[in-house]
Amino acid sequence: MVDDAAVFPPGDADLSDALTAYAARSSQWYADLVGSFVVRDTELGAVPPGVPASVVLTSGAGAIAGVASLAARKDLTLAGLEVAVRDADDPVGNVRRIDAAVRAADLDVQVFVEVPGPATASWLAAADEVAACEFHLKLRLGHVDHDLIPDAGTVATWIDAALDRETRFKATAGLHRAVRHDPEGGGAHGFLNVLVATQTLWDGGSGADATEVLEQRDGARLAATPLPSARRWFTSFGSCSVTEPLDDLIALDLLEKP
Incomplete structure (x- = not known):
């Protein structure tokens, strides 16, 4: 459920320590x-073989060939590529360029x-x-600037769009805690x-129902x-902390510590 993004803000862990x-x-x-x-594509060369790396492309589709070549040369395990659409004027064309590069x-x-x-x-x-x-889609649910965190209605619309297209998605940024909360400066979504x-929308609930759940x-x-289908679509979220999500799951009796 948690993709280890320790080297990204706000954790900013040293790569060697994180590995x-x-x-x-x-x-x-x-x-x-x-x-x-x-891991960022610029740091992929320091990741040892056998570690399933989800690579964030810092320069868009143009970085894909280099990542593929490096992974083949060093026998690295690629678990995924994460790439942002950079052309706001032609997002469809940008996705097509990503596809062509892959x-x-x-x-x-x-x-x-x-x-x-x-x-x-x-x-x-x-x-x-x-x-x-x-x-798959990648949804950015947090931001260092609290004013740029998407509101619950926007997130509900994104999830509904993913489900409508039967497209799986992962989330990034800000989902360290299980339940929506209010840190200093603004609200933060909960995973x-x-x-x-996701389950609410998959079961036929409305956008308003999902918005209420997100709040x-x-x-x-x-x-x-019960969440029989949610994990089929919401595959994972990147977090610079593994212990915070773990502690919340234990506190909510969703995981039992042996």
Whole structure:
């Protein structure tokens, strides 16, 4: 459920230290909670073989060929590529360029595409192209500037769009805690809220229903909600902390510490 993004803000861990901690978790009782190790393409060469790396492309589609070449040369394990649409004037064309680069590199890997902005017609058209290319969506749910954190209604619309296209998605930024809360400066989404909202929409609930769920602060109520299908669509979230999500899951009796 948690992709280890320790080297990204606000954690900004040293890469070597983060890799050591990632390896150490493989023997812990909660090892199955942690998925890939998220790393920038500029630091991929320091990741040892065998570590499932989800690579954030810092220069868009143009970086794909280099990542593929490096991974092949060093026998690295690519768990995924994460790339943001950079051309706001032509997001559909940008997704197509990503697709062309992945095909040219002959990569068989999950690709998560971040389409910035609210769910305008342009955003929805880009989401259509993401689905057509059999990619996944990447939703940015947090920001260091609290004014730029998407509100619950926007997040509900994004999730609904993903489900409508039967497109899986991961989330990034700000989902360290299970339940929506209010740190100093503004609100922060909770990953359990996102799971329950996903299930709500998949079960036929409205956007207003999902928005209400995303704003819910009652952890016990959220934890009591059955989630038979949510993980099929909401695959994971990147977090610079693994212990915070783990502690919340234990506190909500969703994981039992041996």
